[in-house]
Amino acid sequence: MSLCLAMMALMAANRAIQTQTYAAEKPNIVVILADDLGNADLGYRGSKIKTPNIDTLAKGGARLESYYGLPLCTPARAALMTGRYPMRHGLQTLVIFPSHKYGLPTDERTLPQVLKGAGYSTYMVGKWHLGHADKKYWPQNRGFDHFYGNVVGEIDYFTHDRGGVIDWQRNGTFLKEDGYYVDLIGNEAVKLIESHDKSKPMFLYFASLAPHAPYQAPKTDIEAYREVFPDETQRKYAGMITNLDRQVGRVVSALEKKGMRENTIVFFTTDNGGATSALFATGARSPEERDESGGVALGTKPPASNNPFSGGKGSLKEGGVRLPAIVNWPGKIKPAVVNEPLHHVDLMPTLLALAGGLGDKSKPFDGKDAWGTIAQGKSSPHEDILINVEAFRGAIRKGKWKLIKVAIMPEKIELFDLEKDPSEKENVANQNPDVARELEARLLAYAKQQKMSEWLKAQVDFLGFQGETVLDQGYNVDGGLPTEKPALPKK
16 A cells, blocks of 8 residues: 555544544534624623623633624524525625515525534524525524524514514414513423433524514513613613523523533524614614614614624624624633634534534535634634625724725725724724735625625615615614514415
């Protein structure tokens, strides 16, 4: 045997051994995703909002302090579920509206699909928002063995309807049931853990709608903040987060009772930053509709806080895309603060490296295996991170530098030194022209790779809607009107 053949045989043997090792130690995986959670709205981040269970995860795990999502719901979820930038799917722009017919392309392999192929039982509870008009887009057809929740974006927390249409199901069967959204998915998650066959590893995706508008919470959770916050909307928002925290505690407790906690990695984050403008807080258009939906009136400020960052949901500033994130795995991850830049797209390749799953070579990951960064204190595996790119704007980070480009006239370039200026108050593009040119070139290189935005293609159906166009200041950019009926398949 030649030396070359011998080396190839040795490498193959090492890969086989590694696969066997992973197979013998496959961790259970729980991904908990909040919705529109403000960066500063958790107890361990200094908030008055009580989150003792999330705080415990943070204290005992790795706190990712330079972790990036996407500006809005659908792009963020596409990145998490595929390990690829949403520009690859045409999902980089805004969100899937209730009357939209598109979804995450079915030729994209999702995280649950790959984990299922690696021997996992795959469960999801909560909000999907990656396609609803055709059942082929639904979670149970994208790799989940079990799904309980809603497929459209925003629904009422108590009635579970949107525009008079119930968007609440268990495995394709629509349900009319009483109860608060977050309590119900918490109940379902606990039952799934309790009934899980421990001979197989488990993947649980807990995708909470809270604290996304409409701002609704059980009365007891609202009243708990009567002496803390004078504003009623703020009390509702705080109550939603505390209720979510309670469900996190119930999930962890169920894992412990089942004897699964020691071999379970728990990942907690949110999709995007908290809403800081009424335009992005709720799908309601008028002050009356916003009041009726539990949202906030036009001209008023929503309750979320992204301090110390500027901007919020919908923005490419840090407040819109830099998120609280926690990775907790007893005995495997030591308490640490990780300041290296990471992104939603890193979740899938990192988990697959631990679980022994393989991605699709024809659709390579944009994300990287970040385990060394999270658990071993290594540098970020990224040379640069594309925060997002669309036809009219984009943002990219490399090291301490972040560039935002707006292509709509008048064109605008902003460059920030995030080490000195994390709040992005000073544009230093003119002082650092070489850096600005390099990052703009990198951003444009990504832009040339993007697939045509499905949202933009769908706008022919919305131009002139209620006498407004997408160019109007008050045009709804976040999910359509609460009264708009979802285009769900006939039951």
